[in-house]
Amino acid sequence: MRVGVPKEIKKNEHRVGLTPTAVREYVAHGHTVSVQTGAGLGAGFTDEDYTRAGAELVADAPTIFANADMIVKVKEPQKVEWEMLREDQILYTYLHLAPDPEQTKGLLASKCAAVAYETVTDARGGLPLLAPMSEVAGRIAVFSAAETLLKHNGGMGLLFCGVPGVAPARVLVLGGGVVGLNAARMAMGLGAEVVVLERSIPRMAYIDEVTNGRVITRYSSIGAIEEEIVKADVVIGAVLVPGAEAPKLIKREHLARMKPGSVLVDVAIDQGGCFETSHATTHEDPTYTVDGVVHYCVANMPGAAPRTSSEALNNATLPFGLALADHGLEALKKDPHLARGLNVLKGEITYPAVAEAMGLSW
Ligand code: NAD
Structure with missing residues (x-):
């Protein structure tokens, strides 16, 4: 041919x-x-x-x-x-x-x-030709969050990995699919404290197993989200409901309760985003701030690599x-x-x- x-x-x-x-x-x-x-x-x-x-x-x-x-x-x-x-x-x-x-x-x-x-498709019902880009995006999400946390980028001035005697970032990942697990493992590798909120119980068991319990998993409920966002320095949005727009898990009124200078990375922006205040951004101008919380919503994250x-x-x-x-x-x-x-x-x-x-x- x-x-x-x-x-x-x-x-x-x-x-x-x-x-x-x-x-x-x-x-x-x-x-x-x-x-x-x-x-x-x-x-x-x-x-x-x-x-x-x-x-x-x-x-x-x-x-x-x-x-x-x-x-x-x-x-x-x-x-x-x-x-x-x-x-x-x-x-x-x-x-x-x-x-x-x-x-x-x-x-x-x-x-x-x-x-x-x-x-x-593949035999497990997955989408094998989408997965590699989700792997890249999940990993880039952590680099981008770490960069954005720095003061000159609008963040709170926190070093993602901490130093001896000073705590690292606390990272909340919404959705533990391909993007979420890649982000969680990358954040864990950089020494962050990581919590993943998921709806799938088998998936939470899998995350627990492959991270040796170092990533905390919690069932994704309104209450769990409200408890976790006030503690988070970084929130990575990685939920997907196949065929539907992403659910808006973080509403505008939540932002006021979050730490000033904390960072939201909305990887699900290509499905409309899972934060109410998200709108798509570009690699040239990746962030904007709403109510003191810095948003990173690049729709084509794998394009950076x-x-x-x-x-x-x-x-x-x-x-x-x-x-x-x-x-x-x-x-x-x-x-x-x-x-x-x-x-x-x-x-x-x-x-x-x-x-x-x-x-x-x-
Ligand atoms: P995935 O299907 O592997 O994972 C999504 C996970 O979200 C599933 O495990 C599901 O159980 C979970 N979920 C659904 N509803 C939830 C809820 N209410 N709370 C918590 N978890 C919930 O999908 P993926 O490949 O990881 O992709 C995630 C998103 O990232 C998609 O919207 C995808 O299009 C997007 N994406 C964006 C980029 C980009 O450049 N911005 C690149 C790749 C993928």
Whole structure:
């Protein structure tokens, strides 16, 4: 199969669809891979890295789109990209179609087969191609909180890890899923006192086990939240209710009870945020303060680490991508988890939540 990797064109997107390591695997499977010149530079991969891995370099995106049987990307196609897609072509990338009718219509018009990373499943009911970005975001959340706690960044002037004789930060994590556990373990590693509030009892047992009881778990109730926020120096919001907007667990009136200069990191901001006072921010201007509490609500946290994020994403996307390249759409018949990734085929929506969002009955 001819596989094409265009340079990402969405603003501030520096990740790349295939790393040189992944290209080598596709080439070893007998596929030809065309990579747009400079596609990997933002993630630290040079054109030479790609040619060494067996890719051919192509100067412009239209040539990549014109000659590929499968396009591998990171972000959803922009208008200029979906207009280049065509029937008999596979698109393999993050799509997030439900809130994006314009893109959905564009993909339908192209008649391409669009496989979305975010709806591919695994045997445990998880979303294996979303998990790597949650791992990155959970870990970045702790670095960002530690930075924001410093005085010159608007925080209370507390050193996250403390020093001998002075207590470290107390960190409250709301939601102990992939983001939450990664944040909790990172905070624990930096010496913080960590409490995770969760609703899933098996998940709390798991967190207790993997952290050797060093992370305190509590059932997430209104009372537990109210008790914990007054003690916290940092609160990391990491809840997810699949398919729904994030529940607003911290209300505006709670802020006045929190320590002045404490920090809220709302990782769930991409689902609307779990603090009532959250609104999305950017890496360029990541924080703002409400009632003395500093808010960090960057909607694209993994974007700060395109190198790590590209590699982690490729580790997860590679086996499914190779199956698509080896077998074409037949791969969907062989693997029901990959089949759940198919969102659009031959001008039809093939994923229930996207159909519902477009007002179509399923
Ligand atoms: P996940 O499904 O692995 O974990 C969510 C957890 O929240 C689950 O364990 C669930 O039991 C728990 N939960 C649900 N309701 C709760 C409540 N009321 N109180 C406490 N816990 C509750 O999801 P995840 O992969 O960890 O993602 C978490 C959020 O982070 C999502 O909104 C995701 O989209 C977002 N995210 C954001 C970025 C970013 O850059 N901002 C990056 C990656 C993920």
